[in-house]
Amino acid sequence: MNVRSVGILCLGLTASDPRNAQDHPPTIDLVITHALVLDVRTGNVLPDRAVLIDHGVITRVARGSGATLPPAARIIDARGRLLTPAFVDSHFHTGFVFADSITATGGGITHLIMDPDSIEAYRRVVAKLYLPYGVTVVRDVGSAEQDLPMLIAWMNPSPHAPDFYPVGAQLVSPESGRVSPPFQAALADSQAAARKVAEYYKLGIRNIKLYWRLREPEFKAALYEAQKLGMNVTGHVDQRVMTIGRALDLGLRNYEHMFTLALSVLTDGELDSLYAGVPEHLGVTRETASGVHGLFFLITMEFWNYIGRDNPRMLALIEKFKADSASLTPTLHVIAQRLGLTYFTSPPRGAFEDASAFTPRQRERALDGYRIMVTYLIRLYQEGIRLNLGTDTHDPGQAGLSEMLLLHDAGIPMAAVFKIATLTSAQDIGQEARYGTIEAGKRADLILFDRNPLKDPRGLLGPKTVIKDGVVWSNTN
Numbered sequence: 001m002n003v004r005s006v007g008i009l010c011l012g013l014t015a016s017d018p019r020n021a022q023d024h025p026p027t028i029d030l031v032i033t034h035a036l037v038l039d040v041r042t043g044n045v046l047p048d049r050a051v052l053i054d055h056g057v058i059t060r061v062a063r064g065s066g067a068t069l070p071p072a073a074r075i076i077d078a079r080g081r082l083l084t085p086a087f088v089d090s091h092f093h094t095g096f097v098f099a100d101s102i103t104a105t106g107g108g109i110t111h112l113i114m115d116p117d118s119i120e121a122y123r124r125v126v127a128k129l130y131l132p133y134g135v136t137v138v139r140d141v142g143s144a145e146q147d148l149p150m151l152i153a154w155m156n157p158s159p160h161a162p163d164f165y166p167v168g169a170q171l172v173s174p175e176s177g178r179v180s181p182p183f184q185a186a187l188a189d190s191q192a193a194a195r196k197v198a199e200y201y202k203l204g205i206r207n208i209k210l211y212w213r214l215r216e217p218e219f220k221a222a223l224y225e226a227q228k229l230g231m232n233v234t235g236h237v238d239q240r241v242m243t244i245g246r247a248l249d250l251g252l253r254n255y256e257h258m259f260t261l262a263l264s265v266l267t268d269g270e271l272d273s274l275y276a277g278v279p280e281h282l283g284v285t286r287e288t289a290s291g292v293h294g295l296f297f298l299i300t301m302e303f304w305n306y307i308g309r310d311n312p313r314m315l316a317l318i319e320k321f322k323a324d325s326a327s328l329t330p331t332l333h334v335i336a337q338r339l340g341l342t343y344f345t346s347p348p349r350g351a352f353e354d355a356s357a358f359t360p361r362q363r364e365r366a367l368d369g370y371r372i373m374v375t376y377l378i379r380l381y382q383e384g385i386r387l388n389l390g391t392d393t394h395d396p397g398q399a400g401l402s403e404m405l406l407l408h409d410a411g412i413p414m415a416a417v418f419k420i421a422t423l424t425s426a427q428d429i430g431q432e433a434r435y436g437t438i439e440a441g442k443r444a445d446l447i448l449f450d451r452n453p454l455k456d457p458r459g460l461l462g463p464k465t466v467i468k469d470g471v472v473w474s475n476t477n
């Protein structure tokens with residue numbers, strides 16, 4: 001144990017010593033000494049730092065040797081281990097964790113009880129899924145409106161659960177014959193779209209999610225209202241209702257899911273013939289294709305096989321992304337885990353994500369598509385386009401670490417992966433003033449790694465001390 005209850009770091013007297021009560025500095029909550037601090041802005045590691053924490057906030061980062069430090073209620077001697085900011089998951093859904101049934105495309109249907117005790121109990125469930133893995137801030141990008149009392153209650157910060165930034169429900173346009181699931185809000189027209197955004201704003205919500213089922217009139221109205229109110233807007237744009245190029249022109253700057261870029265560079269004719277031809281490529285007939293489990297992954301990756309490497313249309317979209325300073329949350333894990341590329345795999349929640357019966361040829365083609373997709377992800381990274389950490393699954397803490405390893409496997413250096421998981425994700429949800437770096441004034445949300453992931457990326461999965469709001473949540477000391 002290297003944690004002492006009361007530390008005397010400089011003068012040899014504590015604040016409680018009656019001889020010194022007048023002129024001694026007050027005791028602060030926590031000091032972490034002898035830490036190797038990662039500066040995610042530069043990727044540099046700063047040796048022998050002392051991080052001072054009081055009332056949940058980093059108050060100072062001092063050079064350890066020779067610095068005069070105030071007495072602290074608790075001291076953790078990092079012994080040269082790596083200290084980093086904790087992680088931000090910018091793509092979560094409560095419906096994935098609390099679903100008692102699943103829609104055909106994977107949305108979670110919840111029947112939660114909205115009394116204060118239940119809301120608190122549900123929050124503890126989410127905390128256990130995140131905090132042991134070092135994720136201390138979460139954006140929910142679409143949950144049921146019936147669960148709004150819970151989403152709003154969770155916005156009240158607690159050291160015992162991740163800080164929580166909901167969007168309300170995903171915004172969609174109505175479609176004849178389609179009943180929207182509870183985690184979507186159907187907006188009849190542009191006035192209804194603006195009203196919904198304003199209604200969420202009044203509830204304290206500051207993030208909005210535009211879903212691909214939103215048509216341009218409602219899309220524009222929701223986007224402009226949110227921008228007028230200073231809210232953050234992210235969008236999942238695909239399936240030909242809108243394109244990413246058009247959404248960029250309208251002013252949307254944050255996008256979800258790398259795979260969606262494929263749909264935005266293919267013409268309607270190409271998509272039609274791909275949808276028609278894909279089953280044959282994959283060795284199934286059109287009639288039996290709907291019975292193929294995990295077909296979504298096969299088809300989506302087949303789009304990338306068609307696009308191929310160095311496709312001028314994809315490169316032009318990336319240029320546009322860069323010119324418009326847009327950001328992307330790749331969510332690789334959700335696909336990669338079905339292709340055997342991840343350190344853990346969640347059991348499929350339904351046929352739509354069951355890849356266990358893929359033939360070797362199907363798996364190989366999907367892997368080819370995935371490899372092509374990540375060449376463009378690297379291009380985005382090399383062009384300086386901001387990438388964010390997002391999980392989009394029901395075991396999100398573990399998936400967050402997996403996502404980081406996949407970003408590294410794709411070719412992004414670990415220090416840059418840490419920047420993605422911390423500072424840029426905090427920027428993506430509009431909270432870079434509070435999170436994402438180890439600097440005075442930021443929340444004391446930190447991870448102390450027993451094994452340095454900058455030296456061996458698998459150190460991410462190793463033992464770690466997680467600190468949230470200056471409170472030690474899990475301790476390996």
Ligand SMILES: [Zn+2]
Pocket residue numbers: 091092093141392
């Ligand atoms: Zn999602």
